[in-house]
Amino acid sequence: xxxxxxxxxxxxxxxxxxxxxxxxxxxxxxxxxxxxxxxxxxxxxxxxxxxxxxxxxxxxxxxxxxxxxxxxxxxxxxxxxxxxxxxxxxxxxxxxxxxxxxxxxxxxxxxxxxxxxxxxxxxxxxxxxxxxxxxxxxxxxxxxxxxxxxxxxxxxxxxxxxxxxxxxxxxxxxxxxxxxxxxxxxxxxxxxxxxxxxxxxxxxxxxxxxxxxxxxxxxxxxxxxxxxxxxxxxxxxxxxxxxxxxxxxxxxxxxxxxxxxxxxxxxxxxxxxxxxxxxxxxxxxxxxxxxxxxxxxxxxxxxxxxxxxxxxxxxxxxxxxxxxxxxxxxxxxxxxxxxxxxxxxxxxxxxxxxxxxxxx
Amino acid sequence: xxxxxxxxxxxxxxxxxxxxxxxxxxxxxxxxxxxxxxxxxxxxxxxxxxxxxxxxxxxxxxxxxxxxxxxxxxxxxxxxxxxxxxxxxxxxxxxxxxxxxxxxxxxxxxxxxxxxxxxxxxxxxxxxxxxxxxxxxxxxxxxxxxxxxxxxxxxxxxxxxxxxxxxxxxxxxxxxxxxxxxxxxxxxxxxxxxxxxxxxxxxxxxxxxxxxxxxxxxxxxxxxxxxxxxxxxxxxxxxxxxxxxxxxxxxxxxxxxxxxxxxxxxxxxxxxxxxxxxxxxxxxxxxxxxxxx
Numbered sequence: 001x002x003x004x005x006x007x008x009x010x011x012x013x014x015x016x017x018x019x020x021x022x023x024x025x026x027x028x029x030x031x032x033x034x035x036x037x038x039x040x041x042x043x044x045x046x047x048x049x050x051x052x053x054x055x056x057x058x059x060x061x062x063x064x065x066x067x068x069x070x071x072x073x074x075x076x077x078x079x080x081x082x083x084x085x086x087x088x089x090x091x092x093x094x095x096x097x098x099x100x101x102x103x104x105x106x107x108x109x110x111x112x113x114x115x116x117x118x119x120x121x122x123x124x125x126x127x128x129x130x131x132x133x134x135x136x137x138x139x140x141x142x143x144x145x146x147x148x149x150x151x152x153x154x155x156x157x158x159x160x161x162x163x164x165x166x167x168x169x170x171x172x173x174x175x176x177x178x179x180x181x182x183x184x185x186x187x188x189x190x191x192x193x194x195x196x197x198x199x200x201x202x203x204x205x206x207x208x209x210x211x212x213x214x215x216x217x218x219x220x221x222x223x224x225x226x227x228x229x230x231x232x233x234x235x236x237x238x239x240x241x242x243x244x245x246x247x248x249x250x251x252x253x254x255x256x257x258x259x260x261x262x263x264x265x266x267x268x269x270x271x272x273x274x275x276x277x278x279x280x281x282x283x284x285x286x287x288x289x290x291x292x293x294x295x296x297x298x299x300x301x302x303x304x305x306x307x308x309x310x311x312x313x314x315x316x317x318x319x320x321x322x323x324x325x326x327x328x329x330x331x332x333x334x335x336x337x338x339x340x341x342x343x344x345x346x347x348x349x350x351x352x353x354x355x356x357x358x359x360x
Numbered sequence: 361x362x363x364x365x366x367x368x369x370x371x372x373x374x375x376x377x378x379x380x381x382x383x384x385x386x387x388x389x390x391x392x393x394x395x396x397x398x399x400x401x402x403x404x405x406x407x408x409x410x411x412x413x414x415x416x417x418x419x420x421x422x423x424x425x426x427x428x429x430x431x432x433x434x435x436x437x438x439x440x441x442x443x444x445x446x447x448x449x450x451x452x453x454x455x456x457x458x459x460x461x462x463x464x465x466x467x468x469x470x471x472x473x474x475x476x477x478x479x480x481x482x483x484x485x486x487x488x489x490x491x492x493x494x495x496x497x498x499x500x501x502x503x504x505x506x507x508x509x510x511x512x513x514x515x516x517x518x519x520x521x522x523x524x525x526x527x528x529x530x531x532x533x534x535x536x537x538x539x540x541x542x543x544x545x546x547x548x549x550x551x552x553x554x555x556x557x558x559x560x561x562x563x564x565x566x567x568x569x570x571x572x573x574x575x576x577x578x579x580x581x582x583x584x585x586x587x588x589x590x591x592x593x594x595x596x597x598x599x600x601x602x603x604x605x606x607x608x609x610x611x612x613x614x615x616x617x618x619x620x621x622x623x624x625x626x627x628x629x630x631x632x633x634x635x636x637x638x639x640x641x642x643x644x645x646x647x648x649x650x651x652x653x
Contacts, residue, residue, distance in 0.1 A: 054545070
């Protein structure tokens with residue numbers, strides 16, 4: 001159990017001009033489950049590997065429990081890692097895979113046996129202990145990889161997309177198992193994923209990265225409710241938020257015939273001419289033509305049972321813009337219909353048109 | 361569609377005919393050697409297609425006793441055992457480092473080993489001879505390593521086998537997943553332990569195929585022992601099998617005992633067939649492991 005701090009940690013791969021991870025500042029609390037999320041190539045895995053000691057830190061420092069580990073080899077950092085492809089030792093049995101690290105630490109045989117059996121019980125692997133990894137299913141291999149990390153009783157768990165090789169159903173199941181396991185063990189965990197649903201459901205806090213730069217780190221609720229910029233707004237939430245840059249009037253943003261009211265402070269902060277506004281598909285209602293909504297021609301309806309997602313386009317200030325709306329599954333419109341869309345209450349988000357930064 | 365299938369079929373038929381021809385080319389001389397080991401000189405110089413008049417096991421007994429096949433075979437086994445072990449140990453370590461670690465000169469060492477492949481051993485013989493002779497005159501280690509010594513020969517065999525071993529294993533180690541090595545590093549393995557406990561076992565198919573290749577190559581080596589196993593009293597006791605068999609045919613001049621010579625040849629082949637039969641499965645998996653993902 002420990003805290004982790006990135007202090008201006010930077011990684012630049014030789015032969016590239018852009019930093020893979022650029023001046024990352026991040027404090028992770030004792031026992032916290034922090035998720036690093038972002039699109040591919042955003043630097044989230046590199047950040048994790050820097051913490052693991054598998055990647056050099058070109059500038060800045062990384063601290064575990066206040067101790068500078070920037071230049072320590074992986075084995076001296078007291079961490080355990082779960083890899084995307086599990087990286088089990090193919091020539092060792094499940095038992096040996098889990099015992100390997102303890103053997104290297106010269107732990108006594110009885111202690112190794114106790115810890116491995118305990119972890120095996122926790123992960124329902126008891127009957128597979130004498131099998132080799134290739135005789136296991138994907139889900140079982142994933143649990144062995146978890147077990148190998150657990151028996152170490154490390155200060156920090158590192159997980160690099162541990163669920164992405166599982167099928168969808170197993171992934172959802174394992175997701176909750178990992179979250180509750182982490183809660184019971186209370187070990188600080190840094191978890192990398194590109195899947196924002198995983199990030200939102202598992203993390204105590206979520207750090208969103210793009211192009212090597214940390215965009216925002218906050219609780220899932222705050223990320224959803226007040227994204228710090230346009231990227232986070234578009235990345236968090238599924239389907240993605242409707243984000244449009246439109247003409248700024250004195251009293252709000254103009255979506256063709258529809259006016260989205262803004263406060264005077266927001267109008268002032270937005271500056272001249274343009275403003276970027278966003279509203280989530282789930283914060284949107286289909287209204288009657290008389291209620292002043294934006295008319296949208298329906299292109300596609302996705303029926304999910306309880307809900308339906310309506311995809312359509314509208315003519316906004318002379319441009320064809322696409323919109324997504326969530327509606328009740330039982331009263332979904334048909335293809336080609338014209339529906340009237342109105343963002344609900346104060347659940348819209350306002351960003352500066354140039355910088356993309358949130359305007360409160 | 362039908363046409364395509366028939367062209368594949370005729371290609372397969374041609375392939376099978378070619379392979380059958382190849383098999384005959386390999387098997388017939390072996391059978392002929394085996395048959396000749398029971399023949400008399402006059403039978404051997406007669407029609408090659410006749411079978412021996414009787415199973416003359418005395419040819420085998422003669423070879424075993426007079427040509428000291430047992431002793432020669434033991435010498436060969438000792439030399440090949442040490443040199444193969446040395447080749448595999450040094451070769452796998454060198455290949456692993458070249459394949460998995462970045463350091464200045466990495467490419468240089470790789471191509472340096474490769475250049476050994478391009479160099480015909482015949483050209484190196486005079487200088488090799490001089491090097492080993494000088495080694496023999498070095499105080500302290502001279503008696504142990506010079507011309508006509510088993511360790512000296514082992515050393516040369518190792519040097520001779522390293523280029524191909526390193527070439528083959530470098531390619532093999534490159535195919536092994538990096539994440540397993542990283543997992544072992546995080547688990548606390550040192551570089552040495554990572555190599556011996558994790559990477560070596562994972563490279564087993566490749567190691568086995570190249571081991572067989574080296575065992576056969578070194579077992580059949582004639583040129584190097586012919587040049588290096590000389591110039592010391594009692595060196596005949598250290599002759600390897602190939603040398604000893606050649607001696608049967610040369611010492612007697614035109615009066616050579618051809619039957620016992622073929623008996624000795626047959627005996628020298630048997631261990632290799634046994635080794636191959638024993639490791640056949642591993643050889644095949646080693647040869648194809650790079651191709652199948």
